[in-house]
Amino acid sequence: MSSAEIIITPVNDKKGRSAFVDLGRKFAAQTPHSVPQLKSEQMELINPDKNPFFGHAHVALFIAYSGGEAVGRISAHIDKLALELPEEQGFGPGTGMFGYFDAADEAVAQALLAHAEEALRKQRMTRVLGPISLSIWEEPGLLVKGADHPPMIMMGHHPEHYRAWIEAAGYAHEKSLFTYDLEVKHEFPPLIQRIVKSGHRNERIRIRPIDLKNWDEEVKTVLTILNDAWSSNWGFVPFTPDEIAYAGKKLKQIIHPEINMLAELDGEPVAFMMTLPDINHMLTKVKGKLLPFGWFHLLRWLKHPKGSGMRVPLMGVRKELHNSRVASQLAFMMISQIRKDAYEQFHSQRAEIGWILDDNKGMVAIADAINSKVNKEYAIFAKAL
Incomplete structure (x- = not known):
């Protein structure tokens, strides 16, 4: 799939948010050991009228299409409170985020990441962290070890190949978060x-x-x-x-x-x-x-x-x-x-x-x-x- 065939569209309404969530659920169902979540809860997290995170954040959601089929999704978002923090604490002025990252193949992944980065540049961001979906208190980080067993409550679960796609887009490891059994x-x-x-x-x-x-x-x-x-x-x-x-x-x-x-x-x-x-x-x-x-x-x-x-x-x-x-x-x-x-x-x-x-x-x-x-x-x- 070439990048020329990929069309990325913004999510602007309830119907779009439902499609965004359904696409994430589709990818999750294809990932071994993933756990199906309640759609109503997932919808609430990206609803600006329900999730108070939107009260201090600018959030843009995008879906990628190819041949009329949804093939990926991503968010590009800015937490205004995070912009006020010291740089040594991870965020700080000019730091935006991407999250809700799913892609059918590497071409889609690169197109989505580039699109999210451009959206953040337009908001005068100079640095991007991710994946963080959406708040640091919700589902931060990409699972890179431990994909052989299901996640517990409020923890993400991702295919192992996502890491290579993100790194291929020029991202470097910033921080690790561990869970202990x-x-x-x-x-x-x-x-x-x-x-x-x-x-x-x-x-x-x-x-x-x-x-x-x-x-x-x-x-x-x-x-x-x-x-x-x-x-x-x-x-x-x-x-x-x-x-x-x-x-x-x-x-x-x-x-x-x-x-x-x-x-x-x-x-x-x-x-x-x-x-x-x-x-x-x-x-x-x-x-x-x-x-x-x-x-x-x-x-x-x-x-x-x-x-x-x-x-x-x-x-x-x-x-x-x-x-x-x-x-x-x-x-x-x-x-x-x-x-x-x-x-x-x-x-x-x-x-x-x-x-x-x-x-x-x-x-x-x-x-x-x-x-x-x-x-x-x-x-x-x-x-x-």
Whole structure:
């Protein structure tokens, strides 16, 4: 397929967004170990009237056609909050992004990437990062290791050949994000158990489950800690108040207090750990469809996800406590309690921690200390425009 045969058109309406999502679903269905997601959820993420990311972003979606057939898709987007960040944190002035990248062959891939780059140049961008779909908090990175098993909730899954196509377009590796696999049934090593016991003897520390009756305030507390804890990390973009409210609404239906913890020091919340049951396990069974009976199975599973794998997508300790003994106690106390409850109450056998930045020494040390192992790597690539 030559580039002359490829026509790339913008997505401008609901019908176009539906075609954009359907095309992504088609590519996913052709990729081994991919998990079918709910179309309604995918549509919401690219709907400017639903996803508050659009409140601080300029987003352009494109579909590639050849011979009247849709053969690829891509987004070119600019997060205005990311433009305000220091360059050493990954984004900064002049940095745009591409995402939602799918292509039938390399010619389509090159045409799509070139089109997205030109769209960003027209917006005066001088550098592009990707794939990031759409927010850094949604699905960042291209899967480059671990394609031999399905992804967990809120993680992407991509064909192995996409990496070569992106690199052939002049992109260089910028950052790796790792996920770690953990066998839940096993107790942590003796050293970690001693740290946990010492934390429980500290009268200043209290570990408690999330309070669903006070959910809105709990969400604000968690994301306030997150914004502080992650503020110096590569790729960090703070949550806005609208995004906090949106995240709270979306997460409440899959939050179980037993496996979601807040840590208090002298009565003040200073750390949290979020754990989500792996809904991908059930989505595979219902083939990503709510009808005719998928909704019933999903609702029943959400109430008690027995046997489900667990994912720890987020945790944080306030920056003032970083590199302190208390921070280690808080982290290990929370993850120890969550491991115990996931195994005893939900019969979970495995969990996934991450993603974790390749240079986040503190989190990498925690993952290593509890004997978890890297099971997937996602890469973010960069190119000067």
